[in-house]
Amino acid sequence: MRLFFALLPEPMLSRRIADWRDAYLTAQGRPVPVENLHSTLAFLGEVSPHRLEGLCDNVDHLLGSAHLPGGSLKLDQVGYWPKPGIFWLGPTTWSSALERLSAHLRGCAGAAGAMSRQQRFRPHITLFRGCRQPPPAPASPPGFDFPYEDISLLQSRSTRHGVQYEEVANWPLAPADSHAD
Ligand code: ATP
Numbered sequence: 001m002r003l004f005f006a007l008l009p010e011p012m013l014s015r016r017i018a019d020w021r022d023a024y025l026t027a028q029g030r031p032v033p034v035e036n037l038h039s040t041l042a043f044l045g046e047v048s049p050h051r052l053e054g055l056c057d058n059v060d061h062l063l064g065s066a067h068l069p070g071g072s073l074k075l076d077q078v079g080y081w082p083k084p085g086i087f088w089l090g091p092t093t094w095s096s097a098l099e100r101l102s103a104h105l106r107g108c109a110g111a112a113g114a115m116s117r118q119q120r121f122r123p124h125i126t127l128f129r130g131c132r133q134p135p136p137a138p139a140s141p142p143g144f145d146f147p148y149e150d151i152s153l154l155q156s157r158s159t160r161h162g163v164q165y166e167e168v169a170n171w172p173l174a175p176a177d178s179h180a181d
């Protein structure tokens with residue numbers, strides 16, 4: 001099964017982001033369906049189903065032993081990665097707590113025998129895929145608050161109707177720190 005850890009916006013926030021995209025962005029690419037908007041924390045890739053329980057146990061243990069709080073991202077920037085052809089929305093800065101969370105989850109991925117190639121973590125929500133040209137700047141700049149208080153383990157499936165994500169597990173994070181680390 002193809003797995004990844006992600007932060008999921010509330011449906012209302014996803015709707016607002018998609019509406020803003022559809023009104024103000026003109027990328028020559030495939031818009032990501034509103035129900036698929038997410039921010040990946042750690043990509044696992046193919047994991048054997050019999051390792052799922054051990055993976056979830058590791059995350060239970062991690063969240064029980066390390067202080068990993070929720071928080072909020074200010075989505076105030078767009079960016080373009082030419083190689084994968086991705087046009088994204090993301091924060092300019094993020095907390096070291098979120099950085100730590102991603103690193104720990106990548107560690108859990110490695111322990112589950114999944115791909116643990118260390119890529120730099122860059123929180124982002126993909127808005128369009130398959131963009132061959134850098135898209136023009138949005139006609140109205142973004143400024144969304146993305147609060148997060150839990151993490152999801154998602155299974156990605158390719159279907160006739162495109163990729164679909166299904167939540168396999170979910171964990172609450174510790175209450176957000178009152179100050180940004
Ligand atoms: P599709 O590949 O069908 O266009 P997708 O990219 O949304 O759709 P997946 O490839 O299953 O679906 O990816 C799930 C999530 O993991 C996405 O956020 C994707 O950007 C991220 N991801 C996929 N491959 C990698 C990788 N090699 N390294 C880091 N993140 C990845």
Ligand code: MG
Pocket residue numbers: none
């Ligand atoms: Mg992909």
